[in-house]
Amino acid sequence: MLEFAILGLLHEAPMHGYVLRKRLHETLGMFRTFSYGSLYPTLRRLLRAGWIVEEAVDPGTGWNRRAKRVYKLTAEGKERFAELLADAGPQTWDDEGFGVHLTFFSRTPADVRMRILEGRRRRVEERREGLRAALARAEEKIDRYTRELHQLGLEASEREVRWLNELIAHEQAEQNKTEN
Amino acid sequence: MLEFAILGLLHEAPMHGYVLRKRLHETLGMFRTFSYGSLYPTLRRLLRAGWIVEEAVDPGTGWNRRAKRVYKLTAEGKERFAELLADAGPQTWDDEGFGVHLTFFSRTPADVRMRILEGRRRRVEERREGLRAALARAEEKIDRYTRELHQLGLEASEREVRWLNELIAHEQAEQNKTEN
DNA sequence: GGCCGATTATATCGGGCTGATACATCGAAG
DNA sequence: CTTCGATGTATCAGCCCGATATAATCGGCC
Numbered sequence: 001m002l003e004f005a006i007l008g009l010l011h012e013a014p015m016h017g018y019v020l021r022k023r024l025h026e027t028l029g030m031f032r033t034f035s036y037g038s039l040y041p042t043l044r045r046l047l048r049a050g051w052i053v054e055e056a057v058d059p060g061t062g063w064n065r066r067a068k069r070v071y072k073l074t075a076e077g078k079e080r081f082a083e084l085l086a087d088a089g090p091q092t093w094d095d096e097g098f099g100v101h102l103t104f105f106s107r108t109p110a111d112v113r114m115r116i117l118e119g120r121r122r123r124v125e126e127r128r129e130g131l132r133a134a135l136a137r138a139e140e141k142i143d144r145y146t147r148e149l150h151q152l153g154l155e156a157s158e159r160e161v162r163w164l165n166e167l168i169a170h171e172q173a174e175q176n177k178t179e180n
Numbered sequence: 181m182l183e184f185a186i187l188g189l190l191h192e193a194p195m196h197g198y199v200l201r202k203r204l205h206e207t208l209g210m211f212r213t214f215s216y217g218s219l220y221p222t223l224r225r226l227l228r229a230g231w232i233v234e235e236a237v238d239p240g241t242g243w244n245r246r247a248k249r250v251y252k253l254t255a256e257g258k259e260r261f262a263e264l265l266a267d268a269g270p271q272t273w274d275d276e277g278f279g280v281h282l283t284f285f286s287r288t289p290a291d292v293r294m295r296i297l298e299g300r301r302r303r304v305e306e307r308r309e310g311l312r313a314a315l316a317r318a319e320e321k322i323d324r325y326t327r328e329l330h331q332l333g334l335e336a337s338e339r340e341v342r343w344l345n346e347l348i349a350h351e352q353a354e355q356n357k358t359e360n
Numbered sequence: 361g362g363c364c365g366a367t368t369a370t371a372t373c374g375g376g377c378t379g380a381t382a383c384a385t386c387g388a389a390g
Numbered sequence: 391c392t393t394c395g396a397t398g399t400a401t402c403a404g405c406c407c408g409a410t411a412t413a414a415t416c417g418g419c420c
Contacts, residue, residue, distance in 0.1 A: 002406080018369045030310050030333055038406045040371060068369065068414095105325035130210050145285035145347075152343050153210055156336055163332050167325075182376080198398045218377045220400060247384085248398065 001091070001100055002034050002042045007051060007073065007081040008104045014055050014072035017043055031099030043071060051077035088112045093119035114171055121164040128157035181277055182214050182222045187231060187253065187261040188284045194235050194252035197223055211279030223251060231257035268292045273299035294351055301344045308337035 009015070009023050021039055046052045055070040073081075085108050091097040098120050105113055131154040135147065189195070189203050201219050226232045235250040253261075265288050271277040278300050285293055311334040315327065 016369065017371095018367095022368095030307055030314070030330065033407095035407050036369095036371075037373085037408065042405085099329060102325050102329045103323075106323050127210055134210070143283075143286050145282050148343070148347065149279060149282045150210065152340065155339065159335065160332065163328070167328065196398065197400095198396095202397095213378095215378050216398095216400075217379070217402085222376085247400095 001032070001097055002038055003046065003051075004081070004084045005034070005100055005103075006039075006042065006046065007077055007084070008107075010052065010071065010073040010077070011081070014070050016068065016070055020071070028100055028103050032096060046077070047071075049076075049080075050074060051080045085109070086112055088115040088119065090119070092116045093123050110171070110175060114168070114175075117164055117168050117171065121161060121168070124157050124160045124164065128154060128161060131157060181212070181271070181280055182218055183226060183231075184261070184264045184284075185214070185280055186219075186222065186226065187257055187264070188287075190232060190251065190253040190257070191261070194250050196248065196250055200251070208280055208283050212276060226257070227251075229256075229260075230254060231260045265289070266292055268295040268299065270299070272296045273303050290351070290355060294348070294355075297344055297348050297351065301341060301348070304337050304340045304344065308334060308341060311337060 005024055005028065006020060009020060009027065012023075015023065017036075017039055020043075021034065021036060024034055024039075043052070047054065051074060052071045053074055055072045085104060092101045093116055098116070101108070101116055108116070131150050134142075135150050135154065185204055185208065186200060189200060189207065192203075195203070197216075197219055200223075201214065201216060204214055204219075223232070227234065231254060232251045233254055235252045265284060272281045273296055278296070281288070281296055288296070311330050314322075315330050315334065
């Protein structure tokens with residue numbers, strides 16, 4: 001997930017790890033945040049893999065300005081990102097992954113977008129049915145707080161399914177337009 | 181989180197790890213699931229800490245029925261659970277923790293309940309404001325998908341804040357009733 | 361000119377949790 | 391009598407978090 005987000009963001013421009021983390025937070029901070037404790041190790045992993053390189057920082061006015069690193073996407077890194085964009089596995093419709101993938105949705109191939117949205121819908125529908133069953137099953141005997149929580153979750157699921165249906169319909173309309 | 185949930189569930193009855201995982205899934209599976217990959221290591225951790233013990237399994241009709249383990253809560257385990265119930269740190273109002281804590285809310289002291297609900301409200305309000313700002317800031321230039329996602333997130337946040345307000349009001353009413 | 365706090369910047373470590381994978385047993389249905 | 395789904399325990403690589411440490415830079419204030 002973090003690898004995906006980093007590669008996606010580095011398409012904009014080369015960046016310091018620090019700035020990257022800030023952009024990460026701005027871009028998808030409402031759904032997912034990443035700590036430095038995973039950012040810096042991941043950056044080193046991406047370096048080793050050759051997806052990114054360290055760019056020379058302006059040595060400045062004389063003495064040691066180093067230890068500041070600017071990371072830049074390589075051609076292989078762009079390929080890697082395209083690969084990740086084209087993959088529509090379960091992680092892409094999980095709670096943690098879905099928001100991140102949506103962030104890069106306009107760069108995602110149309111058929112992959114479709115599979116992700118449908119996967120997500122399946123997932124949320126399952127949750128919705130689970131919650132409906134839980135609420136129906138007990139109705140009286142269960143804990144007040146649990147019931148309230150399930151009620152909130154149920155409504156959220158219902159809304160998200162509707163939201164997904166609209167997105168999916170829109171995608172299909174777009175696709176038909178392109179075909180004609 | 182898992183430690184908390186295990187100790188909470190073992191109040192019901194001693195259980196196999198397997199059954200524990202099933203109950204875990206039934207009880208809070210709509211919001212949080214735990215894999216065996218964390219369950220078994222955590223059980224061993226709780227054993228070492230003395231919060232739980234292995235109960236002897238019925239040796240059965242002769243040959244080797246072992247390798248099956250039944251875990252039972254100890255007095256120290258109950259104390260530990262009470263300790264965790266009384267703690268209202270940031271993890272209790274995070275997305276991952278809040279649902280789990282709500283599950284055990286009727287066993288949670290009233291003042292702690294209050295602090296958790298208020299912490300959660302603060303958290304969700306922050307998200308709501310962040311999303312409002314993001315939507316207002318760009319309105320035109322931002323990605324269609326991102327805007328849709330933010331819209332969904334905003335509505336979900338608004339609903340949850342309202343939901344929390346009702347719960348909090350109810351808590352306050354209860355508290356006043358008790359005082360009189 | 362000098363100080364102070366906020367921001368910029370990098371890094372490590374312990375530990376929680378996941379997903380994949382590997383076993384083995386048991387009851388029931390075919 | 392075999393196959394299949396449920397029960398049951400376990401490990402491992404790897405991702406990520408939260409806490410923590412360190413230090414340079416920049417702006418503003420006195």
